[in-house]
Amino acid sequence: MAEPFYASKTEYVDRALLGFARDHADVVELSTDPVYVRSIDRDPRRQVGLLSGGGSGHEPMHVGLVGRGMLDAAAPGRVFASPHNRQVYEGSRAAAGPAGVLHIVKNYTGDRINFGIAAERLRHDGIPVARVLVDDDVATESQQTATGRRGTGATVLVEKLLGAAADRGAGLDELVALGETIVGRSRSIAVASLAQTSPVTGEPGFELEPGQLEYGVGIHGERAQHTIARPSLEELVARMVDDVVSHLPGGRSVLLFVNGLGGTTYIELYNVFAETVDALATRDIAVERSLVGPYTPALDMKGFSITMTMLEPSVETHPSGGWDGLFDAPAWTAGLRK
Amino acid sequence: MLMNLYHEAAESAYGELTRLDQAAGDGDYGDNLRAGLRGAVARIPPDADLATEFETAATYFLDEVGGTSGPLIGLLFNDVGGSLDRGGDGDDALVAGLAAGTAAISRVGEASVGDRTMLDCLGPTVDDLRAARPPVDWTMVANQAFDHARATSDLLPRMGRASYVGQRAVGNPDAGAMGMALLFWALAVYRDPAGRAQLPDPARLV
Numbered sequence A: 001m002a003e004p005f006y007a008s009k010t011e012y013v014d015r016a017l018l019g020f021a022r023d024h025a026d027v028v029e030l031s032t033d034p035v036y037v038r039s040i041d042r043d044p045r046r047q048v049g050l051l052s053g054g055g056s057g058h059e060p061m062h063v064g065l066v067g068r069g070m071l072d073a074a075a076p077g078r079v080f081a082s083p084h085n086r087q088v089y090e091g092s093r094a095a096a097g098p099a100g101v102l103h104i105v106k107n108y109t110g111d112r113i114n115f116g117i118a119a120e121r122l123r124h125d126g127i128p129v130a131r132v133l134v135d136d137d138v139a140t141e142s143q144q145t146a147t148g149r150r151g152t153g154a155t156v157l158v159e160k161l162l163g164a165a166a167d168r169g170a171g172l173d174e175l176v177a178l179g180e181t182i183v184g185r186s187r188s189i190a191v192a193s194l195a196q197t198s199p200v201t202g203e204p205g206f207e208l209e210p211g212q213l214e215y216g217v218g219i220h221g222e223r224a225q226h227t228i229a230r231p232s233l234e235e236l237v238a239r240m241v242d243d244v245v246s247h248l249p250g251g252r253s254v255l256l257f258v259n260g261l262g263g264t265t266y267i268e269l270y271n272v273f274a275e276t277v278d279a280l281a282t283r284d285i286a287v288e289r290s291l292v293g294p295y296t297p298a299l300d301m302k303g304f305s306i307t308m309t310m311l312e313p314s315v316e317t318h319p320s321g322g323w324d325g326l327f328d329a330p331a332w333t334a335g336l337r338k
Numbered sequence B: 001m002l003m004n005l006y007h008e009a010a011e012s013a014y015g016e017l018t019r020l021d022q023a024a025g026d027g028d029y030g031d032n033l034r035a036g037l038r039g040a041v042a043r044i045p046p047d048a049d050l051a052t053e054f055e056t057a058a059t060y061f062l063d064e065v066g067g068t069s070g071p072l073i074g075l076l077f078n079d080v081g082g083s084l085d086r087g088g089d090g091d092d093a094l095v096a097g098l099a100a101g102t103a104a105i106s107r108v109g110e111a112s113v114g115d116r117t118m119l120d121c122l123g124p125t126v127d128d129l130r131a132a133r134p135p136v137d138w139t140m141v142a143n144q145a146f147d148h149a150r151a152t153s154d155l156l157p158r159m160g161r162a163s164y165v166g167q168r169a170v171g172n173p174d175a176g177a178m179g180m181a182l183l184f185w186a187l188a189v190y191r192d193p194a195g196r197a198q199l200p201d202p203a204r205l206v
Helices: A012-023 A085-095 A109-124 A154-167 A172-184 A233-245 A266-282 A332-336 B002-024 B029-043 B050-064 B069-087 B091-109 B119-131 B138-154 B175-191 B193-198
Strands: A028-032 A035-039 A049-056 A073-079 A101-106 A129-134 A186-194 A212-215 A226-229 A253-260 A286-293 A302-310
Touching: A012 A028, A012 A035, A012 A073, A028 A085, A035 A085, A049 A085, A049 A109, A049 A154, A073 A085, A085 A101, A085 A109, A085 B050, A101 A109, A101 A154, A101 A172, A109 A129, A109 B069, A109 B091, A129 A154, A129 A172, A154 A172, A154 A186, A154 A253, A154 A302, A172 A186, A186 A233, A233 A266, A233 A302, A253 A266, A266 A286, A266 A302, B002 B029, B002 B050, B002 B175, B029 B050, B029 B069, B029 B175, B050 B069, B069 B091, B069 B175, B091 B119, B119 B138, B119 B175, B138 B175, B138 B193, B175 B193
Parallel strands: A049 A073, A049 A101, A101 A129, A253 A286
Antiparallel strands: A028 A035, A035 A073, A186 A212, A186 A302, A212 A226, A253 A302
């Protein structure tokens, strides 16, 4: 039992958002009714506003990715629950540029429906709106359902690359095409050795025997389809790299994102990163750009995910297309100014 | 007032809607529909025209009603209200609005007729309305809407929460489809009060 440090059992997300907005008052402002976070500055060339959102518990995604060069607004739901359509609707009205607003949506039924309702309301108001759906998690690819792959770590990469394109003045259709290209060339897989702590009970979300790993775990505390005996890190990373690469289009250079799930130290993440770079090198794949850190956690789950975006030969997703651009969002100032 | 009639029908059908939704989902459909209509009726000005009724109810369902079905009903009302606002409160604008709203629900819910959802009443009933020669016989249309909703008893759920229970949902009609049949009940009584005796009793749906 490890009860979280919350000021209230029911209002902890709102309290955290208030603290976040106070901390980053130079970059964002918070609307409380309905709840959304908005950038106070944007590139004057930007024609289309970018809005994302989803359940809380994955911070800094999405509110920490709001700022000049990145998202114009984010709509956070309760922990692991979709935002209400009104948050998305009002946030989009605040974020929309002269050429409309783009929604970046992770592939979950609740998110799809609530963003979809908001999009209908925006169209009703005459505001152009389109959607990029992120579905990168290869662990959910083989299931015999209509729901498809979950959206996970690739969302962060999509938000950064589309932010740069939006600042170049790209229109709605161009952003959708670029977003779909990036999503189509991005895949992820995650593992966990300990479940996240339930914010309600303070207990682990699920029990795992010592020496076991959840292979293909999601970011909402749901178990994976497979529990495996824990291999060495080298063997584990090799398996994950093979799983991801086999679901990517062919190519020789990637954008590599090693993501912490919340309870994993930077020492561990950089061990994973170093092993992943080596594993890719033996497969003749170069790491062109990289990102390491807990950008898409699942509360305090102990684990990590590996996301890769195949860069070549697609010109649009090459780093010159946006990875190195300037930006000013709370979560990114340390992680990516290099 | 139309929404008063719809509210009356939803209150009468509350127990049955809840029973149907408990058999296939989480059982909150009757609560959400009833609460939405209560809230909408309380906000509609006494002298409102039909467009204002739909637009006021749309905002309430979109902003305040929980679940997935509540905001989807709000979308339907939004399109009906917009169509009536532009085209007057005749049958042409009403049917055009119902068709636009049905298309919006299908887009957003990424569901089609046959998936055992509210669309299995709305879709075929809108088809009936488009095929009918003017003037629309709303009493007949509402009876057809109930037939379409009852026919969901044979359908296997593919979308929505009912998809998690699969085959176990079969044998009872879909609560969401029944909720839409009640809207056509209200429209029929609103347009032709004398036809009320020829309509099903909302308190005895199945």
